[in-house]
Amino acid sequence: MRTPAPAPRQSSRLALLATSLGFVIICLDVTVVNVALARIRASLAIDATALEWVVNAYTLAFACLLLTAGALADRFGARRVFVGGFAVFTCASIGCGLSGGAAVLVASRVLQGVGAALCVPSSLALLGAAFPEAHARAKAVSIWAGTAALALGAGPLVGGVLVDRFGWQSIFLVNVPIGIAGIWLTLAHAPDTVRHAARRIDLAGQALAVVTLAALTYAVIEGGRLGWASATVLTSLAAALAAGALFIAVEARHAQPLLPLALFRNAVLNVSSITGLTLNFGYYGLMFAMSLFFQTARHDTPLETGIAFLPMTAVVTVANVISGRLTARFGHRLPMVAGQSLAALGYLALAFIHADSSALAIGLPMLAVGTGVALAVPSINTAVLAHVEATSIGIASGVLNTARQIGGVVGVGVFGSLVRPESGDLAAGLHVAVMLAFVMTLASLVTIGVGLAKPRAAVTNCAG
Structure with missing residues (x-):
């Protein structure tokens, strides 16, 4: 096992820029597509269910492969995996921009998800190598998460400008120059990470994970079109449950599992993962639903x-900076609680809006949700970095981000099944959807209170 020498300060800053660029276009792609949905639907002549697949094909591939990507980062080094993922994502973006039909677009979105999955765990591991000191690392993660959160929020506005001026294809092609710059910066300036040479790829676990999440996604998306009591949806849910149970059984017996179940003895990782799942459920679902609400x-x-x-x-960057400072001074529990509480209030207020509501009545609750999510995200990432062994950071990051992406997939599917253009009453479905997000956020707050009963110090050793 080789431990790389600490990177110089300038190299650390450029490594932060490289990882931030990667996370920016990955997160931008999550939200930028939403404002293009109406144009994509008209251009490719597809229905609302197909639109959900355009959004979720990316997120599904992302969620399915994150654990393997984390293991790859641990085994081969985060820099190599990050560059490979960045290259796949950039090439897939070209495929999306040049696609002339729904099948090619969805397939290219799957490849984008593969590239994104390779990038995210390795980018967080790269930050751990570039910033070994805990206080500096907390600030770096705050900047990394802040730029990504800004990209998530800016996606609709950037997408609106691009779609109106250059067509829906431009929202994908804009990734290409950013990808080239990020790959160069990583190769030139990012340090490598500790390599866990004994890590192996669990093919059986990976296959079962794909079946579980794909079946769950199919059920959630098709439930809105076919009905939740339909035989197809119930069969898909049963398949997801069976594959999930088999996945746990295989992982419990595998010598080097895709998902080491011992990781779940770590209360901080468990709480962070549950918090991340609920954050993405509400945020991604709300982005999809509100885009249809505004345009339809x-x-x-x-x-x-x-x-x-x-x-x-508007306040995403500020909220992330505040979160980083709160985490560095008081630990990760406070920003988690503050963020989730604010988001819960936002979801509750959105349950009372209608098509003719004022901009203020709609904007203030959305402001609360955006601020709350931005406060919570840096704290859950910093918590994982601070309480997982250095040789397992990649796989732990994969667990955290898999939980977040599962939340996003289910959120888009559930919100999409409730807020359908053909229903004639989008507001009624939106009210049910945001109340579900409200309840899940409250459940997350309970989990934080129980799982992190004693506030933990922000400055701790990675193996602590």
Whole structure:
């Protein structure tokens, strides 16, 4: 096992820039697509269910492969895996931009998800190598998460401008120059990480994970079209449950499992993962639903829709900076609780809006949700870095981000099944969806209170 020498300060900063660029285009791609949905639907002549697949094909591949990507980062080094993922994502973006049909677009979105999965765990591991001192690492993670959160929030506005000016294909092609710059910066300046040469790839576990999440996603998406009591949906849910149970059984007996179940003895990882799942459930679902609400119920253009999302994004960077400082001074529990509490209030307020509600009545709750999510995200990432062994950071990061992406997949599916353009009453479905997000966020707060009963210090050893 080789331990790389600490990177110089300038190299650390450029490594932070490289990882931030990677996370930016990955997160931008999550939200930028939403404002293009109406144009994609008209251009490719597809229905609302197909639109959900355009959004979720990316997130599904992302969620399915994150654990393997974390293991790859541990075994081969985070820099090599990060560069490979960045290259796959960039090439897949070209495929999306040049696609002339739904099948090619969805397939290219799957490849984007593969590239994104390779990038995210390795980018967090790269930050751990570039910033070995805990206080500096907390600030670096705050910046990394802040730029990504800003990209998530800016996606609708950026997408609105691009779609209105250059067509929906441009939201994918814009990734290409960013990808090239990020790959160069990583190769030139990012340090390598500790390599766990004994790590092996668990093919059986990976296959069962794909079946579990794919079956769950199919059930959630098709449930809105076929009905939750349909034989197809129930069969898919049963398949997801069976594959999930078999996955746990295989992992418990495997010598080098894809998901070491011993990791779940770590209360901080468990709480962070549950918090991340609920954050993405509400945020991703809300982005999808509100885009349809603005463009269908309120008849806004893509650009107007992007502008309508500004209250949700205006304070993202500030909230992330505040979260980093709170985490560095008081530990990760406080920003988790504050963020989830604020998001819960936002979801509750959105349960009372209608198509003719004022911009203020819609914007303030969205502002609360965006601020709450931005406060919570850096703290859950810093918590994992601070309480997992250095040789397992990649796989632990994979667990955390898999939980978040599962939340996003289910959120888009559930919100999409409730908020459908053909229903004639988008607001009623939206009210049910945000109340579900409200309840899940409250459950997350209970988990934080029970699982992190004693506040932990922010400055701790990675193996602590």
